[in-house]
Each structure stands twice: as C-alpha cells, then as structure tokens.
Amino acid sequence: MPKSSHIASQATPPDSTEGDVSEKPTYAIGELAEMFEVTPRTIRFYEQEGLLAPERRGQRRIYHDKDRVRLKLTLRGKRLGFTLAEIREVVELYDAMPDGNARQLHRILEILAEKRAEMEQRKEDIRLMQNELDDVETRCRAALEGLAP
Amino acid sequence: MPKSSHIASQATPPDSTEGDVSEKPTYAIGELAEMFEVTPRTIRFYEQEGLLAPERRGQRRIYHDKDRVRLKLTLRGKRLGFTLAEIREVVELYDAMPDGNARQLHRILEILAEKRAEMEQRKEDIRLMQNELDDVETRCRAALEGLAP
DNA sequence: ACTTTGCTTTACGTTAACGTCAACTATAGT
DNA sequence: ACTATAGTTGACGTTAACGTAAAGCAAAGT
Incomplete structure (x- = not known):
C-alpha cells in the first residue's frame, strides 16, 4: 500500500483537527477505551471482528457516537x-435493515425471536440465581447467630 | 498409587450395583451428560476444576442429586x-458454610453482596437489550409495511 | 531539532474451556 | 470365552478473546 499522501482535500466544513466546539463529538481510540474500561487492543479486535467500522482520518481511527453506542x-x-x-x-441486523428485502426482514424477525427467547432464559437464570444467593445468605446469617449470640 | 484391592467392606445396606428401586437416585456420567446436553468430557473437566466431587465406586464416578444440582x-x-x-x-461458599468461623462467614457475605450487584447489572443489561430488540423489531416491521402495503 | 504522547500494524503469546484421540479397564450380555 | 458398551486416564489440539512486545509514524509541545 503506497502511503497515499493526499492532503485532506476534503472540505470538512470548520474541521478543526481537535476541539470540536458544539459539534458532533468524536473520540480517539484511547478515549473510548478509558470510557468503557477496556484496552485499545480490545476495540481494534472488535473492529477486526466486524463489530465496529470507525472512520479513518489519515491513519487514525475516529469514533463517532454511533460507534460508541455499538461498543x-x-x-x-x-x-x-x-x-x-x-x-x-x-x-448486523441494524445495518441490514435499511435496504433489506422482504426475505431478509423476515429472517431478522426470526433471529429477534430467538434472541428474545434467550433473554427470557437469562431472566429465569437470574431469578433462580438470586434465590440461591438469598438462600446462602440466610443460612450464613443463621450460622453467625448460632456462633456469637 | 497402589491399586488398592479392598473389596468394598463397607456395609452399604441393600446396595444393588444398579436398579435402585425407591432409593436415592444415582447417575452415571453419561446419563448426566445427556440430561444436560453436555459431553462427559465437560463434566470431568468441571470436576478437575473443583466444581464437582462425585463419589467413586471402584473406578467409575457416581453422581448423586447433590452433584446434579451443582452441575x-x-x-x-x-x-x-x-x-x-x-x-x-x-x-465453595456452600461447602465453607457448615464449619465456617466468623471471619469466613463475613467474607461470604461480602462475596454475596458482590454477586448480588452483578446480578442487578445483568438485569439492567437484559432490560436494555430487550429495549433494543423491541426497537429493531418495530423498525423492521415498519420497513415491511412500507415494502408491501 | 528533539522528545513526548498517542496512535498504527504485525505477529506471536496466553488463558479458558473444552474437543479429540489413544490406550486401557470393567461390567453385562450372549 | 468373547464381544459390546460405558467409563477411565493421559495427552495433545482447538477456538475465542484478547495480551504483549516490536517497530514505526505523526502531530504537538518545548
């Protein structure tokens, strides 16, 4: 890849290299990383896995709110x-939405139903797990009572 | 380890090698595996990781209800x-309970509080995720409407 | 001009959680 | 006695999800 030296001939209006005053916020990879307490490596990895697709300004990645939400x-x-x-x-459902044909859209609804079912399962799991925790706590406190009354 | 050939001098009452009629049920590793749709390998691995500690009858593992619950x-x-x-x-909280001293018991309560917090976080995650799903579904159906009215 | 700070790619390392043989053993059925 | 059917212990392989180190670029401050 030839290090393309096109000198930003794009007319991004009042494009200040930094200090977006009253503009849509952008984030460097480090900022985003700190924001979510992950490493930049993780963020790059997610991009590599097709979960993020940040803008590129020269060589650097520029993240917008859309990317932040995705993360x-x-x-x-x-x-x-x-x-x-x-x-x-x-x-990918998000992306596939705008120009989806009928079959794709129905497929999406299918997947949504699956995910919904999984969420219900998770909720049940949580409920049961909380019961367990309650149970352990009760017995734990009982043990403490019978230890030093 | 000398293959100890002590011939089960234990008086396990009407211990039939199999066919426990009206007795506490026991399970072979394969049964348990099928029951939970995991492989025997997984179950052995969990044991190796200290999550299970099944009885041994000779060489084989015998799982009781207690083990099943743990799994x-x-x-x-x-x-x-x-x-x-x-x-x-x-x-391990379960096991540490019966003979726990005060300090251990308090430590358990600490951990319980942590786990409880995590569960709340998970619940919130689920709530938000369900909102997302709802949102996608709504937009998806809208796209279908505007496609073939 | 030089250094710092933050980013970049490339590439190999690591950890968790198993999968996949291989070689062996024990029990049950015929 | 033989075979089929679990189960057993190694031991090495695999995959996901990053960590870590190397080498280099580029804007920004001093």
Missing part, C-alpha cells in the same frame, strides 16, 4: 454471555 | 457469563 451494545452483550459472533449477528 | 448451578452460571473460576467461588 456499548457489544460490551453489554458480552456481560450477558454472548459470544462476539452472536453479537455481530445482532449488530 | 445445574454451574451451567446456569455459565449462561450468565460467569467464568468457571467465579462459579467455583460461589460453589
């Missing part, structure tokens, strides 16, 4: 035990 | 995105 969704999915592949599947 | 808890934890290490931490 948030991704991390949320992770906390719920989804794999990156599964998350990408959902994320 | 169930483990898989539930996995679905919620916990690592085996985290799950073990909770599982």
Whole structure:
C-alpha cells in the first residue's frame, strides 16, 4: 500500500483537527477505551471482528457516537454471555435493515425471536440465581447467630 | 498409587450395583451428560476444576442429586457469563458454610453482596437489550409495511 | 531539532474451556 | 470365552478473546 499522501482535500466544513466546539463529538481510540474500561487492543479486535467500522482520518481511527453506542451494545452483550459472533449477528441486523428485502426482514424477525427467547432464559437464570444467593445468605446469617449470640 | 484391592467392606445396606428401586437416585456420567446436553468430557473437566466431587465406586464416578444440582448451578452460571473460576467461588461458599468461623462467614457475605450487584447489572443489561430488540423489531416491521402495503 | 504522547500494524503469546484421540479397564450380555 | 458398551486416564489440539512486545509514524509541545 503506497502511503497515499493526499492532503485532506476534503472540505470538512470548520474541521478543526481537535476541539470540536458544539459539534458532533468524536473520540480517539484511547478515549473510548478509558470510557468503557477496556484496552485499545480490545476495540481494534472488535473492529477486526466486524463489530465496529470507525472512520479513518489519515491513519487514525475516529469514533463517532454511533460507534460508541455499538461498543456499548457489544460490551453489554458480552456481560450477558454472548459470544462476539452472536453479537455481530445482532449488530448486523441494524445495518441490514435499511435496504433489506422482504426475505431478509423476515429472517431478522426470526433471529429477534430467538434472541428474545434467550433473554427470557437469562431472566429465569437470574431469578433462580438470586434465590440461591438469598438462600446462602440466610443460612450464613443463621450460622453467625448460632456462633456469637 | 497402589491399586488398592479392598473389596468394598463397607456395609452399604441393600446396595444393588444398579436398579435402585425407591432409593436415592444415582447417575452415571453419561446419563448426566445427556440430561444436560453436555459431553462427559465437560463434566470431568468441571470436576478437575473443583466444581464437582462425585463419589467413586471402584473406578467409575457416581453422581448423586447433590452433584446434579451443582452441575445445574454451574451451567446456569455459565449462561450468565460467569467464568468457571467465579462459579467455583460461589460453589465453595456452600461447602465453607457448615464449619465456617466468623471471619469466613463475613467474607461470604461480602462475596454475596458482590454477586448480588452483578446480578442487578445483568438485569439492567437484559432490560436494555430487550429495549433494543423491541426497537429493531418495530423498525423492521415498519420497513415491511412500507415494502408491501 | 528533539522528545513526548498517542496512535498504527504485525505477529506471536496466553488463558479458558473444552474437543479429540489413544490406550486401557470393567461390567453385562450372549 | 468373547464381544459390546460405558467409563477411565493421559495427552495433545482447538477456538475465542484478547495480551504483549516490536517497530514505526505523526502531530504537538518545548
């Protein structure tokens, strides 16, 4: 790849290299990383996996709010035990929406139904897990009572 | 390890090698595996990780209801995105309970509080995720409407 | 001009959670 | 006695999701 030296002939209006005053906010990879307490490596990895597609300004990645939201969704999915592949599947629904034909749209509805079912399962799992925690706590406190009354 | 050939001098009452009629049920590893749709390998691995400790009858592993419940808890934890290490931490609470001293018991209460917080986070994650799904579905149906009215 | 700071790619390393043989053993049925 | 059917212990392989280190660019401050 020839290091293309096109000198930003794009007329991005009052494009200040930094200090977007009253403009749509952009983030460097480090900012985003700190913001979500992940490493830049993680963010680049997610891009490599097709979960993010930030703008490029020269060599650097520029993240917009749209990207920030996506990262948030991704991390949320992770906390719920989804794999990156599964998350990408959902994320791609977003992109596939605007120009989707009928068959694609119906396919999306199918996937949505699946995910919805999984969420219900998770909710049930949480409910049961909380019961367990309650149970352990109760017995734990009982043990403490019977120890030093 | 000398293959100890002590011929089961234990008086396990009407211990039929199989066919426990009206007795506490026991399971072979394969049964348990099928029951939870995991492989025997997985179950052995969980044992190796300290999550299970089945009885041994000779060379074979014998699983009781207690073990079955533990496996169930483990898989539930996995679905919620916990690592085996985290799950073990909770599982060990169970064991550490009966003979726990005051300091240990308080430590358990600490961990319980942490887990509880995590569960709340998960619940919030689910709530938000469901909103997302609702949103996508709405827009998806709208796209279908505007396609073939 | 020089250094710092932050980013870039490339590439190999690591960890968790199993999968996949291979070689062996024990029990049950015929 | 032989075979089929689980189950057993290694031991190495695999995949996902990053970590880590190397080498280099580029804008920004001093």
